[in-house]
Amino acid sequence: MKLRVRPWRVVLIIGLILSITLSGIAYAALGDRLLGRGSKGPEVKELQAKLVQLGYGLGKVDGKFGSKTEAAVRNFQKDHGLRVDGLAGTNTIKELKRLTSQNTNASGKAVGNKAIDTNLLARCVNAEARGEPYTGQVAVAAVIINRISDPAFPKTVADIIYQPKAFSSVDDGQINLPPSASALRAAQEAVNGSDPSGGALFFFNPAKTKNKYIWSRPQIKKIGNHIFTK
Amino acid sequence: MHRKFWIGALAVALLISLGWGYNEYRLAGEYRLAAENNNHRALTDFASHLNQLETDMAKGDVASNPTQKILYLSQVSSKSDSALKDFAQIPSDQAGLSYVGEFLTQSGDFARTLTQRIAGGGTISAEEEKTLRDMHERLLPVNQKVQDIMNRMDTENLVWIDPKPSLRQRLGFGGTQIAEAAADGSEAPSKSVRSGLDQLDASLQKLPPFSYTGEFATRVVSKPLGLPSGNVTRGQAQGVVRDFLNKVGYTNTTPEFAGESQGPLGGYMWKYENADLEVSRQGGVVTYYRDQRSIDPRTMSIEDATSRAKSILKALGWQLVLTSSEDYGSYVQFDAVVEENGVRIYPDKVRLMIALDNGHLIGLDAAPYYAFHHTRTFPAKITMNQAVRKLRANFKILESRLTVIAKTGNQEIYCYEFRGQYQGEEYLLYLNASTGAEEKIQRIIKTPRGEYLQ
Incomplete structure (x- = not known):
């Protein structure tokens, strides 16, 4: 049987394919359409990157809206007073864009996020106090901030965190894990001056340490599993 | 036939694992060397910054003309900052309060306070001159000790941290624990860089603290001022x-x-x-x-x-x-x-x-x-107009008011606050309400969550 090629059909099919793929690639900007389970494309990638930046981990940033991305969107919505539906619609994307936008000076010039110290602090909180109550996370961040103003410690966040043997999370590499949303918020809060530790310089988990020095320090209080000391 | 095959397979496996092992060994060696070099660099930098600090402190003491004094004292503060940074990188087996660190922080802080004072046209009191000399006196043996550690590093193959007690020692068959001696501050010759520094720390701990006012003058938090009296059950x-x-x-x-x-x-x-x-x-x-x-x-x-x-x-x-x-x-x-x-x-x-x-x-x-919180008494102040005249030209005032602000080291200052714009940036300027001197500048940054002061 002879195959009859109809030119107008070929044109139609090629046109259809082109319009579908191009609409997906060229005109996709975050916020143009509702994103949900099964969405794909660069705008999903942008959405994922912003979620990760704010501490909502979702595995790999791959441009595919899967179950992990949905869970991250849900958590984000829950934390930010939005309706929890797992869909990235106008409001959710607006809030995401607001929180990840750059800081500006008075005349509106972008000056970057200026969050270098907060970020490292959040990594340390995440690694040292994951699973602790939120107050305990703020307290861990506050301990590092308190060390800066104590004469016996180094004077920058990085110097304090990376001081040899100061934090076990540096020795076992957990410091390199991306910080969670609550760790980021706790770090931010401590940088802004909150100190639920009561001026502590050390903290330790009594079930895990036998270090004589740390047990000899005057204890201030216990929050979650950590004892905070002078 | 079968046997030959197995012998061959095992030989290949052995060769592969040998190759893998050698490669790992070589890599570990490279990492060890890289870490060793970093440690050496930190210690050498530490010693050299201490050395410069000691010299600059002596010069800062003898200098009589204000500009020279500012030069050397500002070098003292920057050298002690560097020394502190190096010190924080030297390997240790645990971190705690460090008296070496405290000494460096305080000498830098004190020098900075003096520099700011002289730069503002002030003078140094005889008592402060004495504190500066005392700091120098105390720095001399510290510097000596660190140089001694450097020397012994070369001659005695000093290790970085004390070795963990061996199995034989842990079981209780002889051998002393060096770490215990170091913690006591006794002067038994140290076996490692860290125990040498710990001895130094212990010897500094015994000395009385310096008295001066500065950012890091004390590690004691003062009593709360605002709590109502009487205890509750x-x-x-x-x-x-x-x-x-x-x-x-x-x-x-x-x-x-x-x-x-x-x-x-x-x-x-x-x-x-x-x-x-x-x-x-x-x-x-x-x-x-x-x-x-x-x-x-x-x-x-x-x-x-x-x-x-x-x-x-x-x-x-x-x-x-x-x-x-x-x-x-x-x-x-x-x-x-x-x-x-x-x-x-x-x-x-x-x-x-x-x-x-x-x-x-x-x-x-x-x-x-x-x-x-406590009841404050305010000193006599200059008028708002007088304060405004002290601001730089072209500073556009948006808001102004009287304030009390905290200065580091638990000090408070009575100030005029001016919120205003200059060259497209927004600032909060604080002028001392009694003298009109500029006390603090804060830049206002707009973050996604609200305004932030830098």
């Missing part, structure tokens, strides 16, 4: 908590006791559902409250939250003005301070968080208020 504290919870929207509560806390603002900790609270022992006031309940979708605007914050403050018995807000999406965080006769007293601060679903209070941090 645990039972009374529970009553305070119930009363507080009632005012923030929880009726008929039975808060659980969650332990006691020590320190200047110490007291009783409580837990109710998802909320944590702390009531001070002295005065029996709520110093900390944090509700971690899950927050429903937002129904309120920032303006609604602001008026809620004001009414909650009133209900809790505070007379404060709101100074800033940060929008976290599900809640807004406000800072509120005391305003007395038009003077904003920034150290007396209360932070509160208002949930945007129902406008209830979900967070309160009153520790700064209770630590610093």
Whole structure:
């Protein structure tokens, strides 16, 4: 049987394919359409990157809206007073864009996020106090901030965190894990001056340490599993 | 046939594992060398910065002309900062309070304070000159000791940290523990760089602290100034908590006791559902409250939250003005301070968080208020017009008021605050209300959550 090629059909099919793929690639900007389970494309990638930046981990940033991305969107919505539906619609994307936008000076010039110290602090909180109550996370961040103003410690966040043997999370590499949303918020809060530790310089988990020095320090209080000391 | 095959396969496997092992060994060696080089660099830098610090301190002491004095003293502060940074990189087996670190911080801090004073046209008192000389005297043996460690590093193959006790020692068959001796500060020759530094630390610990005013003058927190007098019992504290919870929207509560806390603002900790609270022992006031309940979708605007914050403050018995807000999406965080006769007293601060679903209070941090609040007497001041004339030309004033601001080292200054613009940037400038001297500059940054001061 002879195959009859109809030119107008070929044109139609090629046109259809082109319009579908191009609409997906060229005109996709975050916020143009509702994103949900099964969405794909660069705008999903942008959405994922912003979620990760704010501490909502979702595995790999791959441009595919899967179950992990949905869970991250849900958590984000829950934390930010939005309706929890797992869909990235106008409001959710607006809030995401607001929180990840750059800081500006008075005349509106972008000056970057200026969050270098907060970020490292959040990594340390995440690694040292994951699973602790939120107050305990703020307290861990506050301990590092308190060390800066104590004469016996180094004077920058990085110097304090990376001081040899100061934090076990540096020795076992957990410091390199991306910080969670609550760790980021706790770090931010401590940088802004909150100190639920009561001026502590050390903290330790009594079930895990036998270090004589740390047990000899005057204890201030216990929050979650950590004892905070002078 | 079969046997030959197996022998061959095993031989290949052996060769592969040998190759792999060698490669790993070589890599480990490279990493060890890289780490060793870094450690050496830190120690050498430390020694060399200490050395320069010692020289500059001597020169700063002898210099008589103000510009020379500023030069050497500012070098003292920058060299001690560098030395501190190097010191923090030297390997150790545990971190704790370091007296070497404290000494370096204080000498740098003291030199900075003096530099600023001389740069502002001031002079150094005889007592301060003596403190500077004392610091130099104390630095000399420190410097010597570190150089000694450097020398022994080359001659005696000093290791970085004391080796862990061997199996034989752990089982109790002889051998002394060097670390114990080092912790005591006894002068047995150290076997490692770290134990040498620990001995140095112990010897500095025995010396009396310096007395001077500066940013890092002390590690002791002063007594809280704002707590009401008289102590409360645990039972009374529970009553305070119930009363507080009632005012923030929880009726008929039975808060659980969650332990006691020590320190200047110490007291009783409580837990109710998802909320944590702390009531001070002295005065029996709520110093900390944090509700971690899950927050429903937002129904309120920032303006609604602001008026809620004001009414909650009133209900809790505070007379404060709101100074800033940060929008976290599900809640807004406000800072509120005391305003007395038009003077904003920034150290007396209360932070509160208002949930945007129902406008209830979900967070309160009153520790700064209770630590610093007291009745203040204000010195004579220059007029607002005189202060305005001290500002630089082209600084466009947007707001101005009298304030009390905190300066590091628990000092307070009575100031004029000017919020204004200069060259497209917005600043807060603080001019000393009695002298007109510029005390502090803060730059205002607009973040996605609100304004931020740098």
